[in-house]
Amino acid sequence: MKSASTAVSTVVALVLFRALCAEVKIVISVEDVQSIRVDLDLSNVVRRVDERFLSVAIDASLIAEEKFMNLLNSPKLRTLAKALIPAFLRFGGTKQDFMKFNPRGRYFQARENSSSAVLGNVCKRLELPPLLENRLKQEWVLQSKTLLQEELEGKYKNTKFSEYAVDLLYAFANCSGLDLIFGLNALLRTSENTWDSANAELLLKYCESREYVMSWELGNEPNSYEKKAGIRVDGYQLGQDFVHLHQILQESALYSSTGLYGPDIGQPRDHRKNLLTGFLESGAEAITACTWHHYYVNGRDTSLEDFLDPHVLDTLATKINEVLETTESVSPGKKVWLGETSSAYGGGAIGLSDTFVAGFMWLDKLGLAAKLGLDVVIRQVLIGSGTYHLVDDNLDPLPDYWLSLLYKRLVGPEVLKAEVHTLNSGQKKPIRVYLHCTNRKSTLYREGAVTLFALNLNKNEATIGLPAHMANSTIEAFVLQSAEAGEQSLYSRSVKLNGQVLKMVDDRTLPPLEGRELPPGAHITLPGFSFAFYVLTDARAPVCK
Incomplete structure (x- = not known):
């Protein structure tokens, strides 16, 4: 009997012990x-935001050597771009203010046509052969390093581009179903420091002859012109430059009702607020929407912790409200866009901006920007130099691409x-x-x-x-x-x-x-x-x- 009693006591103790352990586990799990x-x-x-709220950019650095524009004929890249429509495709960035249109009399033999059958044939014929695509991808890796070095040194080389590059860009946008916005060079100045429109008019004339339907920007981050090019342009003059471009567009049968966006200023800080105010006072009537740029952190000294810090994410709300207040006070009702944005400036943060953790900044930015009243957010970049792109060097989608694709499919305006x-x-x-x-x-x-x-x-x-x-x-x-x-x-x-x-x-x-x-x-x-x-x-x- 004694042994049986001991056995019962042991079983009871074991049951109680297990229950106690289970309770402890539950407590721990509740805390976790x-x-x-x-x-x-x-x-x-x-x-209610634009249906193209989530849009993408191609960095103008791609045109630094015209041959790399052929990457836009990659069937893979087109497939990825097409899945993100409806969207704007912005072609711009630092390099746009160092590039000049240099016509050489080269044209595609087949004109793009509104007929879907003809367009389909053109899109298929322009597809990049696999061997050429692989060679260009390998060479682009080296080119990216050169461009990054240029960015780090702050020495920007002037670039010339021909009709061929424009044709490739427009074909990519058209075949993918994206609405193209082309960024014009604002650093072409007269002796009076007004914008010299001669080169832009040459480009506009060519695009009109080809019936290329697109919208326009003028200049990229005018707040840094002095640092990058030794040229200072105040807000009032910048607004006048946009008025001048608007008048040129008004004289065009094709572009009289096109979009014009700007000033693509950096996020509000010190003199940038005055620059934006001065621009809006003189040029607000010329633009369809007011554009500004935002990055959370400096790509050269940020950390993994920054990408997950609610306080860092909250800084966006402060900047959005500042821009909205400035715009509303000068030009009530004017739509405001994030004309260029990603996680970290300076080309992105190596090992962070193109990895899974970048999605926290990207998704929160989409949520917060729509909630606070921005109409469009343009992601830097689909393809281009830097490490904040949506596709890797092999043109395979990175985590932020998949996140963007799901957002497009599931989230309404x-x-x-x-x-x-x-x-x-x-x-x-x-x-x-x-x-x-x-x-x-x-x-x-x-x-x-x-x-x-x-x-x-x-x-x-x-x-x-x-x-x-x-x-x-x-x-x-x-x-x-x-x-x-x-x-x-x-x-x-x-x-x-x-x-x-x-x-x-x-x-x-x-x-x-x-x-x-x-x-x-x-x-x-x-x-x-x-x-x-x-x-x-x-x-x-x-x-x-």
Whole structure:
């Protein structure tokens, strides 16, 4: 009996011990999991952005040697660009103010035509043969290093480009379905320091003869002209230069109603505020939208921690509000764009701007810019020098490309209100959320669906609680995580969607981007260091119908 009693006592003790361990585990897991509640307002559209809100740029450095413009005929690059429409394609950057149109009398033999059949033939005929593409890609790696050195030294060489480069650029935009914005050189000045339009008029005349439909910019970051070229242009004169260009465009049958965007000024700081004010006072009537540039950090001295710091991300809101206030005070109702933007200036941060961690800055910028009232955000760059591009040296998509593609497919232009409440008082808010109507062009979802997108800047998993009336909605989840595990995961140049690594099927085929349906009433769990899109398919938001 004694042995039986001892055995029973042992079993009871073991059960109690296991229960205690389980309880301890639960306590630890509760501390590790962040719990937040999100309030969603589906009754009111806070903002409505352009349907081309997420747009892309090609850096003008690509034209420094004209042969590299042939990369735009890559079938792979066209496939990737086409998947991002509708979007603007900005061709500009520092190099645009050091380039001159130099016609040589070379033309494509076949004129582009509005007929889709003819256009299709032209697009196919211009495709880059694989052997030539591989050679150009190898040479571009060396060219990129040369251009980066030029940027570091601040010594910019003048470049000439011909009709051939213009043809290649326009064919890429046209075959991909992107709306081209061409950046003109503003550093061509007269002895009176007014803009010399002669070269631009030559280019405009050529583009008009070819019936190339496009919009225009004049100059890139005029606040740095003195540093880069020893030329100082004040805001008033800059505005007058735009008025002059606007008058030239008005005289063109093709470009009289085209877009003109500027001044593409750096983010507000010191004299830049005065430059923007002076520009708007004299030139606001000439422009379709006011453009400015934003980068969070200096690519040469930033860190991984900066890319995940809520305080760094919040600096964008301050800058946006400053530009919006300045623009509204001088030119009420004028649309404002982020005309060039990425994570880090100076060509990006090596090992960060082209990796998974860059997605936190990019997705938060998209959410915040739309929420605060910017109409278009142009990502630097699709292809070009630097390390903040959307495709790598082999023209394969990087994590920010996949993030951009999902955004395009799932997020509509109508911005709704979402507010985060942290259940643990005093806790920092490493979870950031944004809410839009779901992209109505998607035929996969019912009318009234909404898309919630969220970022988890913390290593711990987060649980997101929805309002009671939404708790039983069917949710389709698209969770993006690094393709690698461990300490190096944030530096990965690959990304997983719901556990599957994303890569192209072949040069002309993207993989299916499939969501994972959560059971009605299930909690939304967002893994540590991840971001995700959640389509609430049964939301029935009246403003999204």
